[in-house]
Amino acid sequence: MLTLELSGQSYSKTEHRRRLQALLAGRSDGSIEFKHCNISAALMDLGFPRIQGYQPRFNYQALLAEILAAQVQVTSRLDQAAQAAVERPAIAPVVEDFSQVKTQAPACQAKVAEPEMPYAFRAMKRDYFEREAANRSLGLAGEEFIVQFEHWRLVQFGQQRLADRVEHVSVTKGDGLGYDVRSFEADGRERFIEVKTTSFGKDTPFFVSRGELLLSRQAKEQFHLYRLFEFRRAPRLFDLAGQLDQHCLLDPISYKASFS
Structure with a gap:
């Protein structure tokens, strides 16, 4: 999904969820959506943009991070799409009415103080x-x-x-x-x-x-x-x-x- 987004192509989240449900017996729509929010968060921690429409949920399992890190290392199309997206030239659009441009900042989620843990080293192609x-x-x-x-x-x-x-x-x-x-x-x-x-x-x-x-x-x-x-x-x-x-x-x- 992220590769398609970065390449400017469309897809159906509903169809994607239906295909997953056929493979994941007993999983509800909500649980699949929530897991994709975890995946969005894990992607951001790996230096990738998140998947549109899936608000990142950062309290995800270590196993998810390990599997995702391994997957992005061998998915060359995602790497190519992300690199092209961030390096593309841009020009400032001409806007006459800026009244709808400004919005509220995200709320800062204070981290709970925890004992210092060993740093998690992960291989990354690029940030x-x-x-x-x-x-x-x-x-x-x-x-x-x-x-x-x-x-x-x-x-x-x-x-x-x-x-x-x-x-x-x-x-x-x-x-x-x-x-x-x-x-x-x-x-x-x-x-x-x-x-x-x-x-x-x-x-x-x-x-x-x-x-x-x-x-x-x-x-x-x-x-x-x-x-x-x-x-x-x-x-x-x-x-x-x-x-x-x-x-x-x-x-x-x-x-x-x-x-x-």
Whole structure:
């Protein structure tokens, strides 16, 4: 199913479920749907996007993770489809009415403190979320979309003068400032916007730099992270205002190693 989705092809979830029921005696529709939600979660933990329509349920069995990891290692078509999907170039759509673009952010599910367990090492061909984050064409298109959105937002407040001053700073000044777009509140205060764009769903993980995290703490009254999702189909966004660690679970996944 995921391979078909990433390739832009359609399929019937109902027909798929019926075929499974013929093989799984006694399994209800609900139990099969729930297991696919577990599979969505396990796919995300392996660095793949989830299956559309199956909200990830992360409390899945270790055996499911082992079997799925083994399957994706030998399924070359899925690997090829995922790689093509995350590396595809993108352009910013022209939108006149942004009134339906903004939505609520996902709720942060706090983890229950547990004794530290040995790290589960799993072979992975690629982390597709990381590869998508490195897609400069997609990132730039998302930033351009947000420049349009901010212009529209300020015009709605009757602030045409401020709307005309919205600046795409990652282009005009370069990266490294901790944000991509300089905008304004209706009263003229500056708004610093970091843009994170994905072609996948609302709950897709994203990557935050040390500088972005520090700016979100130091300028918490001005900092906003706009998460754009489903960008290629129908762009939507949610806004994380202020300190990022107040909204998200931050997992340190890499370190800079040096000798001094």
